[in-house]
Structures are given as C-alpha cells and as structure tokens.
Amino acid sequence: MTPSAQSTQPRRSDATRAAILRAARERFAADGYERATIRAIAADAQIDPSMVMRYYGSKEGLFAAAAEFDLRLPDLTSVPPARLGEVLVRHFLARWEGDETLVALLRAASTNPGAAERMRGIFADQLTAAVATFGSDPTLTARRAGLVASQILGLAFTRYIVRLPPMVDTTPDELVAWIAPTLQRYLTGTPPS
Amino acid sequence: MTPSAQSTQPRRSDATRAAILRAARERFAADGYERATIRAIAADAQIDPSMVMRYYGSKEGLFAAAAEFDLRLPDLTSVPPARLGEVLVRHFLARWEGDETLVALLRAASTNPGAAERMRGIFADQLTAAVATFGSDPTLTARRAGLVASQILGLAFTRYIVRLPPMVDTTPDELVAWIAPTLQRYLTGTPPS
C-alpha cells in the first residue's frame, strides 16, 4: 500500500473503475441483469473482462456497486402540506430523466432477487422515512409509502421500461398535473373505512 | 395428416403440449424470460427438451404461446359511472391472483423486447378500447388508459414482483378502497388545464 495517506491518495486505476461503472449502469439499464454480460460491459469501457472481476469481485458485486441509488428526497416538513404530491412527482421525474441507475435497478429487480431486495430497501427505508416525518401510526405510514411507491414505480415502469406510447408522449408537466393529486391523497388523505 | 376431421380430432400429444405450457408459465413467472431455461421447463413437464422445440419452434415461440393473455375486461358501459374505478381495481386483482400469466408477462417485459411489445399491445388495445366506450377525444382517451395502466401495473409490480411488504400485506379490499378513487379520476376526471 502507499506509504503516505491511505484513503485520500487517488489511485491511477480510479478512471478505469469509473469507466467500468458507467458502462455497467448503461448495460444494466438497457438489457437487464442477465443479458448485460461482463464481456459487453468491459468492451464498452474498452478494457479486459478480467479487470471487472479484479475490481468488483463478481458480477453481483459489480451490480451492487452500479445500482447504488439515493432517492435524494427533499425534507418534506418544509413543503406546504397541500403541495406534497406535486413536489414528489416532480422530484421523481427530474431524478430519473437524467440518471439511468433507477432504470437499471427497475429492470434488474424483475428477475434478480438481490436487485428486488435492494429496491425493497430503498423504498422501505428512504421513502417510508420521508413519509414518517408526519403521521405517527407506523402501519398507516408504511401503507401510505407503499401506495406512493406503487404509483411512482408504475409511472417509471410504463414510461421507461414498457414505453407505453401515451405515457412516453405526455410531458412531465402534464404527468405531474394528473398524478400529483393521487400521491397527495395517498399521503394525506383520510384512510378508507 | 389424419384423413377424417382436420382440426377437431384431438391429438395424443395435446396433453404434452399442455404440460409444457403450464410449466413454461410457471417458470417464466418465477424466473423471467432469460433465466427460465428450456431444459428446466422440460424437466418440470417431465419430457425431453427437444419436444419443446418440436411443438413450439423456439424459446420465443414458446413464450409467445405461454404469455397469451386476455384482460377479460367487463363491458364498462353497463357499470354505474361512479363505480368505474372500484370495478376496475377489483377486476384486475381478481384476474391476477389466480393466474400467473400476467406475472410472467410482467417479469419478461422488463428485459425482453418482444414481451414489452406484447404488453404494449395488450394495454393499448384492450384497455384503450374499454376506455374508449365513453369519451370521444382519442388523445385524451389514450392518456386516460395510460394513466390507469401506470397505477394498475405499479400495483402489480410492487405486490407481485418486488413484493413491497406493505403492498403484500394489505388485503385486496383495502387496496381497492385506496386505489379505486385514483382510477376513477383518471377515467372520468376533468383534464387539468
């Protein structure tokens, strides 16, 4: 190991690591877990397949590194309660349009148990935590978060994966206008009897 | 070919064909398109893998036969307009709980272009047609159908694929109570400005 600083010293291979990660995200997003081969990812990164193994241990390890995802949810307590739905839809759409990590995770979660587990963790932890900032009943909170996840993931699934024409052609603003009231009710609506 | 009736004569291999189809649906639903191997399907059906090829031509042909799916949507004109959402959610939940074909299609659509195309067709044709029975503007009709599909597929995705705990634990009746108003608004609500 380098004698001076241990962690702050940038390694020469960091560029390679980053190139692999970028290619991996692209391939996982485009093809899903099983069809995205290590050889193809390595070719995209212009590197030997064995390097992927050395730096990430295995295909699962590579995916784990490539599919790290933070929803980056804003602090919901500083949002006017009546606009929660609108803020959330807009945030998610913006968060996804420029980052293919979520698409990769979504595609992989359909067939790869580990990816599904990770997706469960993301929405159970991050989204439930954000929803829990208001409301006290944990069961109801979890249910609200689940319902929000169902509409949000359904939006992503139909727009980015299946590419249903009406969901692809509609502008983000129009989608927000339609879907915001749904999330608003899931978040703050009174539970049905 | 048999000299007598051409199509009505039941062939001796029909049982085998059906066994293959049943095993294929199970495997495709459980593992997705790429991880469901012909060898595994044949083993489940207790026959030789080559038989699958003879009867269905290829893996894609087998999937095409196994993933034939009819939403069986009821005639929406005979439903009280105010209860459209409730009827639809209840119908979809009931339609899926006992038939794994939709789950197979859902899993496969994430990674297989052909499956995605089929899913597009199902929701574009069957659902849009049902929605089109009321309302005349074709663009608006398509958009309403797309929005309904996004919530419906999001429900299926979170409940049957990712298995988000709150979406799995909630009873169908409670899900209907929460989600019906959403579909109701997507179907009959006035479009946002």
Add this chain to the structure above:
DNA sequence: AACCGTTGCCAACACCTGTTGGCAAACATG
C-alpha cells in the same frame, strides 16, 4: 541501480445455453 506493488491483457477452464438430427417405440391406416 534494484525492488515491489499496481495495472493490464491473454488464454483457458468448466459450465450452461438454445437448437438439431437421428433413431426406436407406439400408433393408426391400408
């Protein structure tokens, strides 16, 4: 200079994939 850890590539392993052709038994028909 000599030394040693790092970075990279090549070749290969063991395994699994969809798919094919041939051959034997079962069956139906003349």
Add this chain to the structure above:
DNA sequence: CATGTTTGCCAACAGGTGTTGGCAACGGTT
C-alpha cells in the same frame, strides 16, 4: 400383415457465460 405417421429420447453441436491464473509492462520508492 405391411406402411407411414406421430411421439419420444439420446447425443451432440456451436456458441456464450462467469470466472481464474499467469505473465508482461508500468510506476514509484529506496
């Protein structure tokens, strides 16, 4: 009985998969 078709299995092919070990070139340190 003889004939042709159907049903089934076995063995194999050609290609792709994740993964591994060894070996050459580079880089900084002493």
